[in-house]
Amino acid sequence: MKQESCRERLNGELKDRLRDIRTLWRLYQKHPDASHPELGKFEEYGLGLDYVAKGTFQDQKRGYFRWQLSWGGPADEFRFFMDENLEAxxxxYWFLDWNDGASKTLSGDAFKLLDEIFQHLKDMGVVDAERAKALSS
Incomplete structure (x- = not known):
């Protein structure tokens, strides 16, 4: 049986991720130490946030922040492209599997949710710290 392409799987994967993130974010907003029985804590969701400087990858024209959720095959992540004031x-959303990948630009409620989370990370100092770390190496 042939594996579906990343493009064919993209919308389903994004829908699942957004559902999980929305659940955890609401829980976190009520109480930062709250934990979901299956998903854990918001702060522990995913692998981490980092800054990918312009030119890190071949033909990469601009830097972005990456919230990497999983790694390997498959992998998925959100990429935040910023203006000069670090506003998204x-x-x-990127879904990647061995030698295949697909992405979708967020809009509407999905954009608002991820932007709200990014603003929270910015307010906590995580965004500035990750950008400084990447640009100093």
Whole structure:
């Protein structure tokens, strides 16, 4: 049986991720130490946030922040493209599997949710710290 392509799987994977993130974010907002029985804590969801400087990858024209949720095959992540004030101007979801990948630009409620989370990380100092770390190496 042939594996579906990343493009064919993209919308389902994004829908599942957004459902989990929305659940954890609401729980976190009520109480930062709250834990979901299956998903854990918001702060522990995913692998981490880092800054990917312009030119890190071949033909990469601009830097972005990456919230990497999983790694390997498959992997998925959100990419936050910023303006000069570190305000999100575009947020993409990427679903990647060996030698295949697909992405979708977020809009509407999905964009608002991820932007709200990014603003929270910015307020906590995580965004500035990750950007400084990447640009100093």
């Amino acid at each position: 101007v575009e947020i993409e």
